[in-house]
Amino acid sequence: MTDPDFSAIKAILFDKDGTLLRYDESWGPVNREAAHIAANGDAALEARLLDVGGMDDASGHTRADSLFAAGSAADIARGLIAVGSPLDAEDLTQKLDALFLRAADYSVPAADLAGFFGKLKARGLKLGVASSDNEAAIRATADRFDFARYLDFVTGYDSGHGVKPEPGMLLAFASAVGVDPSEVAMVGDNSHDMHVGLSAGAGLRIAVLTGTGTTETLSPLADIVLADITLIEDLLP
Incomplete structure (x- = not known):
């Protein structure tokens, strides 16, 4: 598996639990x-x-x-x-x-979320969170870890954009921030997240190992599998 090409990526959509937060903890x-x-x-x-x-x-x-x-x-x-x-x-x-x-x-964060999202936003990327949790819980997490100010889009299972692994959440994000789905990177920790990216035509599918998925379960569906979200910074142009 080679490093994915981020040159066409203008927006990143993150799962919450197991991706931004360490799942088991x-x-x-x-x-x-x-x-x-x-x-x-x-x-x-x-x-x-x-x-x-x-x-x-x-x-x-x-x-x-x-x-x-x-x-x-x-x-x-x-x-x-x-x-x-x-x-x-x-x-x-x-x-x-x-x-x-x-x-x-x-919740236990997988990284310094405020610092991480701040660095991505400084690069001009549009940022969103799509979770199977309810929208209020996502926003509470973003407020608690001080990264709400960097988000352009938030959707939960109750937000009206469908549920995972359907493509609706990613398609709604792309529409809301004005990019094509092929310009979005989908980041998550399980197969549902990867299938969202596949079905919506995302430009990249990035899996992380801070959740319930494993290299064995995620590699067939992802463009790259990373230990955690912070390693995304090393891949950006």
Whole structure:
């Protein structure tokens, strides 16, 4: 895999969890709480829901492309209800959205996000975040780590631009900032993110290893796999 050509890239769209934030450190406690909420007091069911969601109870690691790793609150609610959660889908979705919004207060960044985004913006790049989380949680994260001022676009699963792995989020970003999708680099940590880039016709697909994906799961779909987002700076012209 050779270094990708950034010469035509005018905008970068980032996933949030596992890309801007270290996934296991940030979301391990949140996933446990999500299973606890969905189990509604049934300890045996709680353990089952955690496993079905994709998290290993002993290690705290969440599997690549699992329900917790790639799903929206609505996806997770439907998945947990399908295997036994007694809660109503709308009620559980609302409870999970509220939990995920609170989670911004405990997130662990993958880098100095304010400094990183500031350097990219200084190069004239348009910048956005597209997450399977809700939009309010994305904005709370951007405010907490002081990079909201550098963003040109934010979209969550509830923003009206579709959900991953559909192309809508990237296409909406490209339209909003006035570039062609081929001038956008998509950055993420799982296959859903790479498929967004593929289906939308992104110019580059960049995978990082701070989330649930691995070199083995990401290499077939990405133009390059990096340890973390900071290495993107070394690739810019």
